[in-house]
Amino acid sequence: MPQENGRPTPIPLTVLTGFLGAGKTTLLNRLLQDPALSDTVVIVNEFGEIGLDHLLVETVDEDMILLGAGCLCCTVRGDLIAALEDLLRKRDNGRIKAFRRVVIETTGLADPAPILHALIAHPYLSLRFRLQGVVTVVDAVNGCSTLDEHPEAVRQAAVADILVMTKRDLAGAEPDQLAARLRQLNPGARLEGPDVPAETLLGGLFGLDGKSADVREWLGAEHAAPDRHGEHRDHHHAHHGHGHHPGHDHHHDVNRHDAAIRAFHLVSDTPVPRPAFEMFLDLIRSAHGPKLLRLKGLVAMADDPERPVVVHGVQHVVHAPVTLDAWPDADRRSRLVLIVRDLDPAFVERIWDAFLGRPRIDGPDAAALSDNPLAIPNG
Incomplete structure (x- = not known):
């Protein structure tokens, strides 16, 4: 099988999520039905809930179905990690056809963060699989009310790399309101319609052709570029809390969730010392892991600036960094995207600046951070 640094090349893995009835x-x-997915393993939580009957050919074993396109569908009634380990054993032993991609379809009520955490925290699976992206399906008819009523739906949308809006033809004017709300909640995600091509959804930084995708797109830089204070330009009027803002006469406050969940960028124009970067990651994930819904980025290390390092993280765990052979575009800046809950982006920026030797201390935590950049303010 193909090798990467003496190990099997990691298999791209996509998580497909979305609330109940969204259209997953x-x-x-x-x-x-796309031939490009003929060598894909599809993992679903309960096979009986998935209408794939017209694609079935034969049963491989009790929990594995061979689909008409040649894909395998593995039904997960137990532990996801055990299912992935079993798939790898069968693949390595030649008991099933070697697959090139895995798609995990979550239940509608799933919080995707623990699933992502499990994928990148496991010492073996993190070597054999590489998270390619999170695709979240959102129902245009009920999307706004679902976000109002179900925290799981908010988390599903917040951690997505791609948001797919379904049922637009049934929703009247609702899609415009929902689209605006999704862009506030996750400005770095790409917003697509239900007819989005398979290669768009299942492409990504680690494509099967071995080439890197456009990093600006992967990092959402076009939509979430920070200003000099680290705030999103399109968040200028956001984050007024959970109630109605006096200056708005909306039916409801479209930013009611955004006060808790934020996406923002950290950027460095100069290469980053590797020890400083590792300490920064250790500090953020150890002190604020539960609040770190997602971290992803491309970093120029000072000891090897011509070969950028790709990082993925969820909560307390950061995936083993991957070094690319070369920069995929002309932009050589280090760029990190963080999606956080109840964590002030300005505080994280001050920590980032302190580790890079460019402290910009202000606000109530100034004294503590000036004396000790590792200090963590209360709350």
Whole structure:
């Protein structure tokens, strides 16, 4: 099998999530008819809930189905980690056809953060699989009310790399309001319609052709570029809390969730010392891990600036960094995207600046951080 640094080349893995009734099954059925997915393993939580009957050919074993396109569908009734380990054993032993990609379809009520955490925290699976992206399906008819009523739906949208809006033709004017709300909640995500091509959804930084995708797109830089204070330009009027803001006469406050969940960028124009970067990651994940919903980025290390390092993180765990052979575009800056809950971006920026030797201390925590950049303020 292909090797990377003496080990098997990691298998790209995509997480497909979305709230109940959003249209994940319809999207998955369409994707599976694309010949490009003929060597894909699809993992679903309960096979009986998925309408794939027209694609079935034969049962491989009790929990594995061979689909008409040649994909495998592994039904997860137990532990996801155990299912992935079993798939790898069968693949390595030649008991099933070697697959090139895995798609995990979560239940509608799933919080994707623990799933991502499990994928990158496991010492073996983190070597054999590489998170390619999170695709979240959102129902245009009920999307706003679902975000109002279900925290799981908010988390699903917040951690997405791609948001797929379904049922637009049934929703009247609702899609525009929902799209604006999703852009506030996750400005770095790409917003697509239900007919999005498979290669768009399942491409990404680690494509099967071995080439890196556009990093600006992967990092959401076009939509979430920070100003000099680290705030999103399109968040200028956001984050007024959970109630109605006096200056707005909306039916409801579209930013009611955004006061808790934020996405922002950290950027460095100069290469980053590796020890400083590792200490920064250790500090953020150890002190604020539960609040770190997602971290991803491309970093120029001072000891090897011509070969950027790709990082993925969820909560307390950061995936083993991957070094690319070369920069995929002309932009050589280090760029990190963080999606956080109840964590002040300005505080994280001050820590980042302190580790890079460019402290910009202000506010109530100034004294503590000036004396000790590792200090963590209360709250």
